[in-house]
Amino acid sequence: MLIDQILLQIFYKLNNERTINAAYHLLRGKRSGQTIQDVGLFKLYPYFGILRKLAKPSFDDGVSRLVDRDLLKVEESGYFTVTSAGHDELKKLEIPFYDGWHYRGNEHVFFARLSLIIQTLSYQTAGHKYFLPVQRDEQTQAWCRGFLMDTQFHRQTLQEPLYEEMLSTLENAHLSEQQRQLVLNRLSGAHVAGVAWQQMSVQWQLPELDCQLLFISALHSWLEEIRQQQPFYLSKMTGDIRVENVLTGSAYQTAQLYMQGYTLEQISHMRQLKMSTIEDHIVELAMNEPHFDIRFFVKEADELAVQEATQTYMTKKLKVLREVLPHLSYFQIRLALARGEE
Amino acid sequence: MLESMLKQHFGYDTFRPGQKEIISSLLEGKDCIALLPTGMGKSLCYQLPGYLLPHPVLVISPLLSLMQDQVDQLKMRGEKRVIALNSFLSMREKQDVLSFLSHYRFIFTSPEMLMQPQVRHAIEQMTFSLIVADEAHCISQWGFDFRPDYLRIGEIQWKKPRPPVLALTATATGSVVQDIVQYLKMDAPYRFIHDVNRSNIKLAKVMFAQKEEKITWLLEHVSATAGPGIVYCSSRKKCEEISLKMLERGIVAASYHGGKDAEDRQFIQQQFLQGELEWIVATNAFGMGVHKENVRQVIHESMPANISNYMQEVGRAGRDGQQALAILLYADGDEHFAHYIATEDLPKQHHVEQFVYYIETGQQPEQMLQNAEISETGFRVLSYWLQQEPPSAVKQRLTKMMQEKDTEVGRMLALILQEHCMRERLVQYFGQNLSLQEGACCTNCGLRIKDFLLERQQGKTVNVEDWRKRLRKLLFGAP
Numbered sequence: 062m063l064i065d066q067i068l069l070q071i072f073y074k075l076n077n078e079r080t081i082n083a084a085y086h087l088l089r090g091k092r093s094g095q096t097i098q099d100v101g102l103f104k105l106y107p108y109f110g111i112l113r114k115l116a117k118p119s120f121d122d123g124v125s126r127l128v129d130r131d132l133l134k135v136e137e138s139g140y141f142t143v144t145s146a147g148h149d150e151l152k153k154l155e156i157p158f159y160d161g162w163h164y165r166g167n168e169h170v171f172f173a174r175l176s177l178i179i180q181t182l183s184y185q186t187a188g189h190k191y192f193l194p195v196q197r198d199e200q201t202q203a204w205c206r207g208f209l210m211d212t213q214f215h216r217q218t219l220q221e222p223l224y225e226e227m228l229s230t231l232e233n234a235h236l237s238e239q240q241r242q243l244v245l246n247r248l249s250g251a252h253v254a255g256v257a258w259q260q261m262s263v264q265w266q267l268p269e270l271d272c273q274l275l276f277i278s279a280l281h282s283w284l285e286e287i288r289q290q291q292p293f294y295l296s297k298m299t300g301d302i303r304v305e306n307v308l309t310g311s312a313y314q315t316a317q318l319y320m321q322g323y324t325l326e327q328i329s330h331m332r333q334l335k336m337s338t339i340e341d342h343i344v345e346l347a348m349n350e351p352h353f354d355i356r357f358f359v360k361e362a363d364e365l366a367v368q369e370a371t372q373t374y375m376t377k378k379l380k381v382l383r384e385v386l387p388h389l390s391y392f393q394i395r396l397a398l399a400r401g402e403e
Numbered sequence: 404m405l406e407s408m409l410k411q412h413f414g415y416d417t418f419r420p421g422q423k424e425i426i427s428s429l430l431e432g433k434d435c436i437a438l439l440p441t442g443m444g445k446s447l448c449y450q451l452p453g454y455l456l457p458h459p460v461l462v463i464s465p466l467l468s469l470m471q472d473q474v475d476q477l478k479m480r481g482e483k484r485v486i487a488l489n490s491f492l493s494m495r496e497k498q499d500v501l502s503f504l505s506h507y508r509f510i511f512t513s514p515e516m517l518m519q520p521q522v523r524h525a526i527e528q529m530t531f532s533l534i535v536a537d538e539a540h541c542i543s544q545w546g547f548d549f550r551p552d553y554l555r556i557g558e559i560q561w562k563k564p565r566p567p568v569l570a571l572t573a574t575a576t577g578s579v580v581q582d583i584v585q586y587l588k589m590d591a592p593y594r595f596i597h598d599v600n601r602s603n604i605k606l607a608k609v610m611f612a613q614k615e616e617k618i619t620w621l622l623e624h625v626s627a628t629a630g631p632g633i634v635y636c637s638s639r640k641k642c643e644e645i646s647l648k649m650l651e652r653g654i655v656a657a658s659y660h661g662g663k664d665a666e667d668r669q670f671i672q673q674q675f676l677q678g679e680l681e682w683i684v685a686t687n688a689f690g691m692g693v694h695k696e697n698v699r700q701v702i703h704e705s706m707p708a709n710i711s712n713y714m715q716e717v718g719r720a721g722r723d724g725q726q727a728l729a730i731l732l733y734a735d736g737d738e739h740f741a742h743y744i745a746t747e748d749l750p751k752q753h754h755v756e757q758f759v760y761y762i763e764t765g766q767q768p769e770q771m772l773q774n775a776e777i778s779e780t781g782f783r784v785l786s787y788w789l790q791q792e793p794p795s796a797v798k799q800r801l802t803k804m805m806q807e808k809d810t811e812v813g814r815m816l817a818l819i820l821q822e823h824c825m826r827e828r829l830v831q832y833f834g835q836n837l838s839l840q841e842g843a844c845c846t847n848c849g850l851r852i853k854d855f856l857l858e859r860q861q862g863k864t865v866n867v868e869d870w871r872k873r874l875r876k877l878l879f880g881a882p
């Protein structure tokens with residue numbers, strides 16, 4: 062199962078240094094400092110928030126399957142080890158593309174818009190003005206109404222260019238034929254009913270959750286292609302979908318002040334926040350902004366020393382690294398780790 | 404002439420049973436209780452007056468999905484002056500709507516919304532032509548869908564003279580009708596009760612000693628006989644399990660329940676309406692707002708919790724007037740599960756103590772909800788009554804409600820076990836008499852299932868087109 066592969070990959074990257082539940086929070090895209098930092102520290106960007114509604118039992122089932130197959134050992138404390146069989150399995154993984162970090166569930170917002178617009182155009186072609194909208198969410202409906210007004214859809218000239226755009230982007234995106242089919246199966250219109258998850262699951266002999274995971278991956282790949290090609294109508298639908306400013310609200314404010322030239326002490330004073338919090342923000346900035354220069358805080362030699370230590374001791378545990386490199390502060394070690402290679 | 408108005412506004416030539424009488428009495432200014440099954444033109448009873456009377460019609464509907472459904476249907480018919488005043492509106496939108504309220508022809512709202520001071524104030528200033536309480540059985544604590552907020556409708560000070568009130572309900576027993584009249588403060592209402600008997604639906608039951616035998620029988624049955632049909636199950640898990648087994652046998656089936664995402668539910672509904680599915684395997688979440696005329700079979704895999712539910716679900720068969728069959732499968736002991744389902748949502752005695760404890764210790768009783776210690780319905784019922792009565796009285800009330808549910812399950816069981824004509828007993832339950840006795844009208848009268856069903860046509864499959872073709876079909880229609 063795809064979910065098992067993804068879980069194994071996450072557990073491997075977490076390097077036995079977190080409990081099982083860290084993976085659960087990651088998949089659900091929990092917006093806590095810990096989870097966000099884990100994303101950067103363990104380079105888990107692809108999987109952040111790809112299953113926002115993942116139920117705990119489904120997650121637990123996946124973990125149990127890994128344990129049953131001897132790929133994973135879980136201790137009572139919740140800590141775990143990827144077994145040697147697990148490491149062998151890692152080489153065989155076939156996980157499709159994800160960019161959870163930048164889409165964060167917004168891919169569903171895009172698809173909700175698209176499905177309502179396609180449905181409207183479909184009924185327009187069929188000559189029906191009224192139909193049961195496939196999206197009941199008022200916000201989505203309002204957005205689509207605006208889009209259709211702006212594009213003068215009443216002239217019935219939207220169908221042709223949108224068809225061209227969808228065909229071209231779907232064909233060029235890195236997608237399997239199955240994924241393209243999946244995307245179209247989830248659209249509906251006049252005389253064309255959508256296909257339910259259970260139905261695809263039976264047809265393809267795949268668990269429902271895997272179908273959903275393939276769908277999410279398809280949306281991420283497709284959105285990337287739309288970003289590259291920038292076709293007129295699809296770009297309008299996706300303009301605000303990708304999260305460009307990935308920092309949390311508070312970290313963003315700190316980052317703004319830092320860019321304006323204030324020191325960490327000044328920011329701490331201005332924002333009435335503890336120094337440790339401001340340091341958290343800077344670490345978050347370093348993790349998420351590849352061009353951020355950490356030299357002001359960490360010398361190149363020290364950065365290399367941290368990276369060497371992680372290799373030698375096979376760990377990213379701060380406590381261990383601090384013991385090995387006592388002349389560096391936790392803050393400096395974290396910054397160096399943030400810059401670490403994948 | 405009402406008929407010409409009907410033709411002009413709705414395009415129909417004739418009224419369905421009851422509609423004309425109900426509308427006439429409303430136009431005369433009389434209150435009215437209408438017992439009409441869903442799909443039998445309930446909504447026309449207030450929609451036509453909406454075009455004939457000068458002021459807006461206020462429709463109070465306790466179920467959000469149902470409200471949205473009716474709004475959508477009106478919009479589909481091209482009516483623009485319709486609004487749903489519900490919790491989905493933002494603060495701004497709500498204020499906008501409230502200040503233009505009198506511009507609408509149809510205003511839909513929920514009991515909860517109506518009790519918001521701002522909304523209530525606006526409503527009490529307004530002149531309406533008609534007030535409609537949809538799903539009025541929800542006002543009765545004996546109803547299976549009790550909504551405490553519905554009781555408070557009686558507190559509203561309508562602008563004098565108060566317009567007529569129309570209470571609509573699909574099924575209700577005598578005690579429920581009494582509650583409706585009392586709580587809605589209705590004035591000697593005209594009562595229309597539809598003929599409960601649907602003679603084109605044959606009633607069958609099949610008895611089993613073991614639960615497992617039901618599934619085996621069901622699978623054989625659906626492999627051999629023609630749909631389209633609905634199988635009603637009591638749990639989501641059962642729906643999944645049975646639909647999968649049907650699919651494995653090459654039967655085009657789909658499951659439908661509240662645990663599916665909204666898109667899936669709509670996809671399956673559309674497939675069913677378009678005739679692409681042989682069977683829908685569903686919980687009682689399926690059916691409301693679904694208007695399919697040619698359902699040939701309704702099968703109850705699990706025993707319904709009361710006769711009203713049974714009647715309502717059976718009534719989804721044969722809306723086209725053609726022959727249809729309802730089959731109830733019963734295995735020894737099914738009533739225990741029916742009882743469990745019926746009382747699952749009811750608050751229990753210990754919930755009362757817990758609620759009181761939270762209040763006394765200065766905590767929020769809503770924690771019970773967050774900790775999933777009580778259902779939402781249960782919490783609503785509990786918090787309403789604890790505001791009205793001391794805990795001891797609430798406990799007594801809960802015991803009584805539990806007994807009532809018990810009695811309902813017992814009545815359903817008796818209907819299954821007894822040996823007289825099922826149709827006659829069913830009709831009597833709703834206080835009516837069978838007008839015409841037919842031959843093989845039910846299992847107890849000698850009906851044989853096989854005589855009434857068409858053979859299943861083999862080779863039906865779900866046909867999903869290649870994605871490119873599908874995209875073309877969506878945007879440009881059939882090739």
Ligand SMILES: [Zn+2]
Nearest residue numbers: 824844845848
């Ligand atoms: Zn009979």
